Amino acid sequence: MIPAINIQQVHKSFGALHALNGVDLTIEQGEFFGLLGPNGAGKSTLINILAGLLRPTNGNISVMGYDVVDQYRQARQLLGVVPQELVFDPFFNVREMLRFQAGYFGRGRENDAWVDEVIEALGLTDKAHTNMRRLSGGMKRRALIAQALAHKPPVIVLDEPTAGVDVELRQTMWEFIKRLNREGHTIILTTHYLEEAEILCTRVGMMKQGKIVALDSTSNLLKRLPSKSLRVTLGQVELPTSLKSILKSQDNDAYIFLLSDIAQVEWILGELRSANIPVVDMQLLEADLEDVFVDLVGR
Amino acid sequence: MQADNTQLFKFRGPWTLFKKEIIRFWRVSFQTVAAPVMTALLYLLVFSHVLDKRVEVYPGVSYTAFLIPGLIMMSLLQNAFANSSSSLIQAKVMGNIIFVLLTPLTYLELFVAFLAASIIRGLVVGLGIYLVAIIFIDLPLAHPIFILAFAILGSALLGAFGIIAGIWADKFDQMAAFQNFIIMPLSFLSGVFYSIHSLPSFWQTVSHLNPFFYMIDGFRYGFFGVGDISPWISLSVIIASFLALSGLTLAMLKSGYKLRG
Numbered sequence: 001m002i003p004a005i006n007i008q009q010v011h012k013s014f015g016a017l018h019a020l021n022g023v024d025l026t027i028e029q030g031e032f033f034g035l036l037g038p039n040g041a042g043k044s045t046l047i048n049i050l051a052g053l054l055r056p057t058n059g060n061i062s063v064m065g066y067d068v069v070d071q072y073r074q075a076r077q078l079l080g081v082v083p084q085e086l087v088f089d090p091f092f093n094v095r096e097m098l099r100f101q102a103g104y105f106g107r108g109r110e111n112d113a114w115v116d117e118v119i120e121a122l123g124l125t126d127k128a129h130t131n132m133r134r135l136s137g138g139m140k141r142r143a144l145i146a147q148a149l150a151h152k153p154p155v156i157v158l159d160e161p162t163a164g165v166d167v168e169l170r171q172t173m174w175e176f177i178k179r180l181n182r183e184g185h186t187i188i189l190t191t192h193y194l195e196e197a198e199i200l201c202t203r204v205g206m207m208k209q210g211k212i213v214a215l216d217s218t219s220n221l222l223k224r225l226p227s228k229s230l231r232v233t234l235g236q237v238e239l240p241t242s243l244k245s246i247l248k249s250q251d252n253d254a255y256i257f258l259l260s261d262i263a264q265v266e267w268i269l270g271e272l273r274s275a276n277i278p279v280v281d282m283q284l285l286e287a288d289l290e291d292v293f294v295d296l297v298g299r
Numbered sequence: 300m301q302a303d304n305t306q307l308f309k310f311r312g313p314w315t316l317f318k319k320e321i322i323r324f325w326r327v328s329f330q331t332v333a334a335p336v337m338t339a340l341l342y343l344l345v346f347s348h349v350l351d352k353r354v355e356v357y358p359g360v361s362y363t364a365f366l367i368p369g370l371i372m373m374s375l376l377q378n379a380f381a382n383s384s385s386s387l388i389q390a391k392v393m394g395n396i397i398f399v400l401l402t403p404l405t406y407l408e409l410f411v412a413f414l415a416a417s418i419i420r421g422l423v424v425g426l427g428i429y430l431v432a433i434i435f436i437d438l439p440l441a442h443p444i445f446i447l448a449f450a451i452l453g454s455a456l457l458g459a460f461g462i463i464a465g466i467w468a469d470k471f472d473q474m475a476a477f478q479n480f481i482i483m484p485l486s487f488l489s490g491v492f493y494s495i496h497s498l499p500s501f502w503q504t505v506s507h508l509n510p511f512f513y514m515i516d517g518f519r520y521g522f523f524g525v526g527d528i529s530p531w532i533s534l535s536v537i538i539a540s541f542l543a544l545s546g547l548t549l550a551m552l553k554s555g556y557k558l559r560g
Contacts, residue, residue: 014560051401054560073306073403081401087394091323097398103315104402147398 002065004029004155004186005050010059012045012210019045021210022059027188027203029064029154032181034201034218035190036289038297041207043190044084047159051081063155077105080153082145084160088132094143095119095128098150105151118146121176123169138169145173155186162193174200198222198289206296214296221292230257230265232272233281240275243268256285313408316399320416324382331420335378336427339370343432346492356494357525364439367432368519369491371425372453376514379421379454380461380482383413387465388474400559406552410462410545417458418451425450439522445530446521452537453514457482459544466551466558485511495527510540 005027012020020042027033037043048054050061052072060067066074089097098118102111119128122142127135135143145161158177162170178200181187191197197204197218204221206214214221233254239247246268248258257268265284272279324331347363354362390396399409432438440446468474489511495503506512517533520526526533552558 048560052559053397053400055555073405076401076403079401083397083401085394085397087397089390089395089398090393091326092319096322100315100319101398101402103318104312104399104404106309106311106403108311 001029003027003062004031004064005188006060006062006065007046007050008060010046010049010061011057012042012049012054013057019210020049020056023207023210023212025205025212025215027186029186030181030184032178032187032200032202033189034197034204035188035207036194036197036204036293036297037190037207041297042210043207044159045210046207047081047157047188047190050157051079052076077151078153079155079157080148080151081157082148082159082161084163086137086140086144088135088140088143090131090133093129093131094124094135094146097132097143098146101147101150107151111151114152115146115150118149121172121179122146123172138165141165142169142173149180154184155188156180157188159190160192161189162191162196170196194289194293204289206293208297214292218289222287222289224292224295227287228259228262229285229287230259230268231255231283231285232257232268232279234272234277235280237275237277240271240277242271253280307405307407308411309408312402312404313412316404316409316412317415320382320386320413321419323386324416324420331378331382332424332427335374335424336431339374339428340431342370343367356497357523360523360525361436363436365494365519365523366492367429367436367438368522369489369515371428371432372449372515372518373486373489373491373511374428375421375425375450376453376457376486376511377478377482378424379417380457380464381478382417382420383458383461384465384468384474384477385461386413386416387462388468388471391465391469392471396558406549409552410459410549413462414455414458414545417461418454421454421457422450425454439524441524442521442530444521445534446518448534449514449518449521449530449537452534452541453518456510456514456537456541456544459541459548462548463544463551466548466556469557485509489515490527491515510536513537 003026005025007023007025010020010023011018023042023046035043045054049056050063050068052068052075055069062068063075064078066078068075092100095115098115102115119125122145124139124142124146127139132140132143141161148156161173177187189197189201201218203217205212229248231254235253239255243257246257248256250256259265269279343363343366346366351362356362356365387396390399464474464477468477488506489509490506495506495512498506513533513536516526516528517530517537520530
């Protein structure tokens with residue numbers, strides 16, 4: 001099957017700054033893919049090249065087999081991009097904007113039922129005839145997502161879609177996006193909320209300094225850090241010296257110890273007993289995507 | 300879908316952009332249509348009151364009648380320029396230009412949509428001034444085809460110039476510089492208020508370098524059947540200027556200059 005996105009040796013320079021240094025990445029059709037990385041890693045540059053807003057210095061990107069430069073017309077037809085910035089056109093209301101956006105992609109009245117579905121699914125029904133200028137930030141974000149979906153693209157790119165968005169919208173939005181993914185749409189997500197990526201994405205690429213530094217299924221990435229942690233609530237105490245060497249972090253009365261082996265739990269509890277420190281609460285923690293992210297990207 | 304590769308123009312996409320541009324200016328028609336009509340009528344009122352009995356530019360044509368086609372054309376040109384340029388600069392500054400850039404619209408489709416909307420705005424403003432003016436003044440229509448041709452070509456030329464300005468300018472003050480230092484001087488020094496035959500020969504020569512002169516003179520010829528030069532020369536100059544500016548505009552859009560990094 002033709003990949004949804006195929007990125008080959010993409011470089012992008014802005015003068016002396018090398019934003020992308022030879023990115024290779026293939027995203028298959030139907031994937032829910034997470035593109036993660038710290039600010040300045042090159043995620044947005046890569047997405048902007050994919051969307052045709054920037055041109056690569058070198059290399060190629062194709063969408064469903066169509067080159068984004070030479071066959072931009074077909075490539076963009078297949079792509080829906082939710083931009084990171086909260087932009088809007090102050091002259092029009094939500095429904096008008098969606099109709100215009102679908103029209104630019106060659107969709108006419110026959111597309112109205114889909115536009116209505118998007119409006120309803122994103123909780124915009126009450127605001128469909130409200131001018132974009134009068135919408136709250138969260139509603140503007142919903143409208144921006146709806147605009148990217150107006151022409152029902154098979155490949156959807158969400159660049160930080162939940163930045164500054166309340167919990168309710170996040171849930172509404174993810175339910176709808178998950179549904180689209182189940183129906184076969186390919187989803188590419190960049191987010192700073194690593195929990196979201198861990199829950200939603202089946203595969204994750206991590207970028208650092210314009211390169212992909214990790215690319216694997218989310219479960220495999222989590223297995224990279226097999227270590228678990230023990231979170232113990234102790235109260236205000238002086239920790240025994242022997243335990244300080246494996247202390248990962250402390251949050252008020254809660255101490256998190258990094259375990260190299262599960263049997264270490266018994267030893268930690270023994271040390272606490274010997275020092276006459278009572279345990280108030282205790283939890284065993286699995287490594288999460290944030291740990292993997294810090295381990296790979298924070299180095 | 301492969302056949303789309305070489306297809307530079309499809310109808311529905313640019314038609315949507317054209318409709319959006321028309322609705323955009325019509326929603327603020329007090330500013331985009333009523334205001335320029337009012338300004339032109341004020342010019343007409345003041346200049347005709349002061350000069351009507353003292354100046355006769357063409358035999359048998361009152362100064363007020365002489366002035367009307369010039370004012371119509373000047374407003375038409377300024378508004379055609381304002382439509383494409385303001386739409387683009389606003390979209391760039393607000394960031395919503397991205398909604399158009401993300402679409403499969405080709406450079407030719409973008410050009411045609413913005414240009415057609417500019418022509419409509421120019422014609423609407425011109426027609427507005429004409430309809431109000433003929434309530435007070437009897438205006439002949441010697442060659443309606445010339446009137447229409449100059450009106451459409453003039454709007455198109457300035458619409459294309461507006462696209463260039465809108466792409467080039469990054470800030471509103473750069474756009475204001477375009478308006479105040481290029482469009483306004485060219486339109487005021489083009490023979491709107493006088494025949495260039497009344498000027499010293501040096502300034503007559505300078506006037507011939509101003510494309511606005513040809514648009515206004517040719518347009519006026521359409522009403523009275525007389526002009527400072529042959530309407531065919533004017534038409535040729537305008538068509539050549541339009542083709543040159545369109546070529547430049549299309550090259551800018553195709554290269555993604557200041558739009559795609």
